[in-house]
Amino acid sequence: MPIATRAFAATASDKPLAPYSFERRDPGPDDVAIAIKFAGVCHSDLHIVKNDLGNTRYPIVPGHEIAGIVTAVGANVTRFKEGDRVGVGCMVDSCRQCAPCKEGEEQYCVPGMTQTYGSPDPKGVEVGQTITQGGYSDAIVVDQNYVLSIPDSLPLDAAAPLLCAGITTYSPLKTWNVGPGSKVAVVGLGGLGHMAVKQAAAMGAEVTVLSTSDRKKADAERMGARHFLINSDKDAMKAAAEKFDLIINTVSATHEIAGHLNLLAKDGTMVMLGLSTEGMPVFAMPLLWRRRRVAGSLIGGIRETQEMLDFCAANNIACDIELIAPDRINEAYERMEKSDVRYRFVLDIEKLAA
Structure with missing residues (x-):
């Protein structure tokens, strides 16, 4: 019935x-x-x-x-x-x-x-x-x-x-082969971002959180982030240039991303996860100069989602x-x-x- x-x-x-x-x-x-x-x-x-x-x-x-x-x-x-x-x-x-x-x-x-x-x-x-x-x-x-x-x-x-949230962040971390020695930045410490930090840290990556303020710094460190970067701090952003293999961008609102591309190392990738509804300018030179990429990722398939659940259970990770x-x-x-x-x-x- x-x-x-x-x-x-x-x-x-x-x-x-x-x-x-x-x-x-x-x-x-x-x-x-x-x-x-x-x-x-x-x-x-x-x-x-x-x-x-x-x-x-x-x-x-x-x-x-x-x-x-x-x-x-x-x-x-x-x-x-x-x-x-x-x-x-x-x-x-x-x-x-x-x-x-x-x-x-x-x-x-x-x-x-x-x-x-x-x-x-x-x-x-x-x-x-x-x-x-x-x-x-x-x-x-x-x-x-x-x-x-x-x-x-x-x-x-x-x-x-x-x-x-869990599979949306797990899938790009796996796709871009994050593991020990990887340097990963997470833009935005929200529902998606906090899962990206926990998972990347459990995979062995050195994780940095990029945020607009330091009010979540203690949370980020508790979750496994090694560094915390205020993206309006020009000196700190300049010092972090060419540092990251992967940037997981979780922000849903329209925001500036072109300046963040300089944080990527050669062959680095920024993966967009947030469902923004407006365009965001990206300029050619930062991409060309270090063969950088801007990519997107959705969720994962059923097989990968089950893998994610088992990984989270094995590493004591939950939201x-x-x-x-x-x-x-x-x-x-x-x-x-x-x-x-x-x-x-x-x-x-x-x-x-x-």
Whole structure:
């Protein structure tokens, strides 16, 4: 039978999120039904709710950092059983036929991955759902191939943001071969940035945090950063020239990046992770002079996401979170716009009002 689901949803770009009820599809043979216990609040949720990209379809239930417990499995499911601790990240399906999908990088699916919320949802038509609905809800049904196992040593609440923030930073660190001897700079110590610091440090890199002020310096050092650099300090920036192999840029707001390119060593790369909606000038000379690159990275595939969860468990890494009741989501959005969170809001879904 379809699963009655309670949630918080956005109904328009200029209205607060509000309680919302709908039905999830009846689990099919390949599906896993999950009771959601915790849902992380990602900055991209805010972009979608506010329709910053111009393609939001309402009503929409955000949330793609999901941690919960399996309540039922379909007849063909072999990877999970009732009672398992599981997670769901930014995607719930892909074409499975294109080259990226076959390579285990479903996030780069050529026709486009099916995102956890806001994508066309042919499987939901039977219960009146035309788009996928996300994790600010108390239940979800997902194909087993897009469900992750959360190791027992990771607290479920602090593990939830790993399904987006954790993999978004882990994937470029792995892609650019970060390890002992690597010199990594992280721009912005927020939800993504604090995960980049912890993971890069655990991989053996020498980590520097670049920020606009020193108010998070103690936090950065606690997380594993060896150095802290104020990017408005011209002398310090000049002294750090050509130092870094990799810069992980996590800032979502429009900001100056051209000056940061001089911090890269020869063949160094700045990877953009923040979902900014405006262009940022980059000049040719700093790139040409040291064969530097500006690149982008999305999340990771299912295989790499499971690898990330296992890595975090082995290295005692989890997100620093502020756990809140779902009815405080609009307050959380207001604070997130002011960067007033250390370092990720997580919704305690069991406090979702009846």
